[in-house]
Amino acid sequence: MTLPLSSSSPDELPRVEWLDTNDLGGGATATVAGASTRRYHGLLVAALAPPVARRVVVAKLTETLWLSDGQRADLDTQTWAGGAVSPEGFRHLTAFRREVFAVWEFAALGIRLRRTVVCPAGENTTLVLYEVLEAPARFTLDLTPLLADRDIHALAVANAVLDPRVHEAGPDTWRGNCYGVVDWFVRVPGAAWVPDPQWHYGFDYPDERARGLEDREDLFAPGRFSVQLQAGQRLGVTLSTTNPAGRDAFALADKEARRRRQLLESATTDAATDAPARLERALLLAADQFVVRRGRAGKSIIAGYPWFADWGRDALISLPGLLLHTGRADEARLVLDTFLSARRDGLLPNNFPDQPGADVGYNAVDSALWAFVALHHYARLAPDPEPFLRKQLPALLDILTHYQLGTHFGIHADPADHLITVGAPGVQLTWMDAKLGEWIVTARLGKVVEINALWYNAQLIYADLLRRLGADPDGAAAHWAAQAELTRAAFVTQFWNEERQCLYDYIDGRFRSASIRPNQLFAVSLPHPVLSGPKAKAVVRVVEEQLLTPRGLRTLAPGHPDYKPFYQGDQYHRDAAYHQGTVWAWLLGPFCDALVRTRGEAGRKRARQLLLGLLPHIEQEGIIGSISEVFDATAPHRARGCPAQAWSVGEVLRAWRLVAG
Numbered sequence: 001m002t003l004p005l006s007s008s009s010p011d012e013l014p015r016v017e018w019l020d021t022n023d024l025g026g027g028a029t030a031t032v033a034g035a036s037t038r039r040y041h042g043l044l045v046a047a048l049a050p051p052v053a054r055r056v057v058v059a060k061l062t063e064t065l066w067l068s069d070g071q072r073a074d075l076d077t078q079t080w081a082g083g084a085v086s087p088e089g090f091r092h093l094t095a096f097r098r099e100v101f102a103v104w105e106f107a108a109l110g111i112r113l114r115r116t117v118v119c120p121a122g123e124n125t126t127l128v129l130y131e132v133l134e135a136p137a138r139f140t141l142d143l144t145p146l147l148a149d150r151d152i153h154a155l156a157v158a159n160a161v162l163d164p165r166v167h168e169a170g171p172d173t174w175r176g177n178c179y180g181v182v183d184w185f186v187r188v189p190g191a192a193w194v195p196d197p198q199w200h201y202g203f204d205y206p207d208e209r210a211r212g213l214e215d216r217e218d219l220f221a222p223g224r225f226s227v228q229l230q231a232g233q234r235l236g237v238t239l240s241t242t243n244p245a246g247r248d249a250f251a252l253a254d255k256e257a258r259r260r261r262q263l264l265e266s267a268t269t270d271a272a273t274d275a276p277a278r279l280e281r282a283l284l285l286a287a288d289q290f291v292v293r294r295g296r297a298g299k300s301i302i303a304g305y306p307w308f309a310d311w312g313r314d315a316l317i318s319l320p321g322l323l324l325h326t327g328r329a330d331e332a333r334l335v336l337d338t339f340l341s342a343r344r345d346g347l348l349p350n351n352f353p354d355q356p357g358a359d360v361g362y363n364a365v366d367s368a369l370w371a372f373v374a375l376h377h378y379a380r381l382a383p384d385p386e387p388f389l390r391k392q393l394p395a396l397l398d399i400l401t402h403y404q405l406g407t408h409f410g411i412h413a414d415p416a417d418h419l420i421t422v423g424a425p426g427v428q429l430t431w432m433d434a435k436l437g438e439w440i441v442t443a444r445l446g447k448v449v450e451i452n453a454l455w456y457n458a459q460l461i462y463a464d465l466l467r468r469l470g471a472d473p474d475g476a477a478a479h480w481a482a483q484a485e486l487t488r489a490a491f492v493t494q495f496w497n498e499e500r501q502c503l504y505d506y507i508d509g510r511f512r513s514a515s516i517r518p519n520q521l522f523a524v525s526l527p528h529p530v531l532s533g534p535k536a537k538a539v540v541r542v543v544e545e546q547l548l549t550p551r552g553l554r555t556l557a558p559g560h561p562d563y564k565p566f567y568q569g570d571q572y573h574r575d576a577a578y579h580q581g582t583v584w585a586w587l588l589g590p591f592c593d594a595l596v597r598t599r600g601e602a603g604r605k606r607a608r609q610l611l612l613g614l615l616p617h618i619e620q621e622g623i624i625g626s627i628s629e630v631f632d633a634t635a636p637h638r639a640r641g642c643p644a645q646a647w648s649v650g651e652v653l654r655a656w657r658l659v660a661g
Helices: 206-210 249-266 276-292 311-321 331-341 369-381 386-405 449-469 478-495 518-525 532-547 571-577 586-613 615-620 646-659
Strands: 018-020 028-029 042-049 052-066 072-074 077-079 087-088 091-098 102-108 111-118 125-134 138-150 167-169 173-175 184-187 192-205 216-229 234-240 292-293 298-301 507-508 552-554
Touching: 018 111, 018 276, 042 125, 052 111, 052 184, 052 216, 077 192, 102 167, 111 249, 125 249, 138 184, 138 234, 167 192, 192 298, 192 518, 216 234, 234 249, 249 276, 276 292, 276 311, 276 586, 276 615, 276 646, 298 311, 298 331, 311 331, 311 449, 311 646, 331 369, 331 386, 369 386, 369 449, 386 449, 449 478, 449 518, 478 518, 507 646, 518 532, 518 552, 518 586, 552 586, 586 646
Parallel strands: none
Antiparallel strands: 018 028, 028 042, 042 052, 052 072, 052 138, 077 087, 091 102, 102 111, 111 125, 125 234, 138 216, 167 173, 173 184, 184 234, 192 216, 292 298
16 A cells, blocks of 8 residues: 555654564554654564563664765654754655555655565564665765664663663674663674764654653664665665674565465455455455464464553454454464463453563453354364364363352352353453543443353353364253353343333443443344344444444443543543543444344445445554554544554454455
8 A cells, every 4th residue: 555645744744654563572663754753663673572571672773865975865754852853854755655564765866765664573673675766876875773772661861871882793783782681783784884872862752742641762873884875776774683694684575575475365356456455455464463472382462553462352352353364273273372271260361461470460351251252253264173172161161160150350140140240349340441540430340231242152152162062961052051041031131221222331230321332232243142133223223323433433422421522632531531432443343243133235235335434544544554443533533542453453354354245
């Protein structure tokens, strides 16, 4: 896809970002214009304990063109404290496209230069490839690495502790180590190294300021690489945490390009330019970015870039779209094993921590239940799924038993009606999990609508698997199916809101929340719908009329006293709006399921239209080629939150495969 630069003013360019990842949780990301506007932007972001312990090692690589008569042109762009923009390299940017890699073209001083950035899978390495398309004569390219070498969530400040020394580490290769944490290497074939150690003060990060966070950083430049080039030449620069001496950057890029093109082989159409093909190709490439290694042999799914680690519910909701609908069942199995093997007393992790050794969070009532749904899709789509399914039966029974009898956070089945109830004041347990101090913004205790729709599905999916695998000598399948029917009957009786013709969001004692929220949709969209017929159609109609937007579903209907139309400001104001109207793209997945289930072919056409409507966002907003986490609840529905979100991409891709045919 090509970004239409002619329609974007220089003031708008820094809002558009690019991302390349490395299968470890790290990679490279910045704005298309070149400016770093977030603390998370970096050219070499290394995951030292994949997929976490991430560090922005090399923040930027500035580029300056020199002619023999002293004329110069800077290709970098940066904003500084006080609002100054210098240099203004975006003025030389003539084209940008995001295909298997991010590619820029620049024109300055009669020189046309193409730059490509590649992060090969499986290593903390970034390749920066230059091709001289035109040049009137030989010229000099100066490259200056700007170092941060700090945790991705931190900011660097000029200090006397940093080690400024740079050593030769092989042919055309130099090594440094700022703080004794990790070596960094840069290889620039044919270049001369010019030491010039100095701090650059006051980098300005407006996206951090907009989030109410610190917005200034100092970066260290140890010197510059200077190389002579002419028309037709190529230069492959390698930045890495391991010594790249002797490795050819272009050969590494070719290998990675072949891997990524294989991802596109699962596309349903060979066309490359029409809207459906552009949508599908973008989703297939974006899906790959979230699949990461965990430890030596495991796999997981990063919830979002550039700041999230791996979260249980996000991974399990994303998994069918990211992996099963893309023909990557082996990796799906590894991800499922990662989370199921980490269960504790029937609960699956809410999240793994950003730093190794920190405590795993288990405060999620739904993560374990989403595992059943993911396994349902695995059973349908994976080749030869039975051995892995059979292996997981004890884990599934363990989860069901703990949910039925009781586990942490007050999670248990009410013996009177077999509905799951939760009760842990001060702990956020559902996906609507914003918390400010001791304030749970969307406190949903008692019997929660989507949790009980998932509970119903978990019981039936387990019963289905027992029958399929011939693992039911004691009639356990019939037992759990009967228990599921008790859940269904109580659900319909207790959650149906006759006045509004939809479902209550949660029931806490005698209180029934009549807030119009998207959570009721799961009673229709999941593999085993709790509702059918007129009630199911009524739920979809209410959600469509009050919550649907071109970018996803609102989390609360306009007109409610708690409704917030914008997701912006500091953490307090953002969290206060997170599930109080803010639009979530991932909810388009279940909405499309519900449309098809209740309206047949007409619903399929409507869903297809909605998904294609995301193409302008994917191609021109947020991180190019991906889908943002959230959007404002009112037009123009500006993209907010994490600019590349796993379940946004996964659920849109899964839904697209449902309706594309």
